[in-house]
Amino acid sequence: MRLLHNYHYAAAMLLFCIGLYTVIARRNIIKKLIGLNIMETSVFFFYISLGYLDGGIAPIRTGGADPARMVNPIPQALILTGIVVAVSVTALALSLVILLYRQYGTLDVDRLYRDEDGGTHGGPSGEDAP
Amino acid sequence: MGTALNLVFIALLVATALLAVFARDLLAAVIIFSVYSLIMALMWQRLQAPDLALTEAAVGAGVTTVLFVVTIFKTRRREEEEKE
Numbered sequence: 001m002r003l004l005h006n007y008h009y010a011a012a013m014l015l016f017c018i019g020l021y022t023v024i025a026r027r028n029i030i031k032k033l034i035g036l037n038i039m040e041t042s043v044f045f046f047y048i049s050l051g052y053l054d055g056g057i058a059p060i061r062t063g064g065a066d067p068a069r070m071v072n073p074i075p076q077a078l079i080l081t082g083i084v085v086a087v088s089v090t091a092l093a094l095s096l097v098i099l100l101y102r103q104y105g106t107l108d109v110d111r112l113y114r115d116e117d118g119g120t121h122g123g124p125s126g127e128d129a130p
Numbered sequence: 131m132g133t134a135l136n137l138v139f140i141a142l143l144v145a146t147a148l149l150a151v152f153a154r155d156l157l158a159a160v161i162i163f164s165v166y167s168l169i170m171a172l173m174w175q176r177l178q179a180p181d182l183a184l185t186e187a188a189v190g191a192g193v194t195t196v197l198f199v200v201t202i203f204k205t206r207r208r209e210e211e212e213k214e
Contacts, residue, residue: 027209030156
């Protein structure tokens with residue numbers, strides 16, 4: 001019964017598990033980044049659910065809104081920063097993905113490891129080899 | 131009433147997350163992920179966080195999708211099959 005009442009937390013945990021599975025099990029790097037974004041969003045969802053009140057109103061003081069019924073505004077302010085940081089992390093990671101593709105010609109993690117061992121694509125370690 | 135709507139949104143979130151993870155086409159996965167972000171923006175509004183809803187709709191569904199699409203066009207669109 002308590003799980004039914006706190007279904008937001010269960011949903012956030014489920015989404016986090018989906019993202020974690022993607023980051024661990026999928027071999028494509030862009031898929032891994034999508035999984036990382038899903039994980040980030042689920043953590044934000046969990047945090048906002050912590051500050052939510054049943055039947056609460058948005059924390060905006062206009063027209064004599066009752067502050068006692070407002071939801072907690074501090075998690076919202078923190079998560080607003082978190083969303084922007086998540087986009088910055090995604091942009092940096094995608095630029096690194098483009099550089100990796102130019103160097104090795106693949107986005108598959110297994111092939112990247114194999115090429116690093118063999119050095120067939122002439123990476124930074126392969127250029128010195130005769 | 132509100133709980134039922136929240137449960138519908140959560141079911142849609144899980145469904146779009148799974149579809150984005152298991153799509154073979156990377157471009158399709160990214161577009162499904164932008165749908166996921168839009169549903170998450172609706173969910174923020176349900177949780178009485180309108181500023182987060184605005185930011186998620188503009189940044190999460192807009193800027194992130196554009197970044198992913200540019201990266202896919204600069205690299206390759208298909209996920210590589212394992213040939214052993």
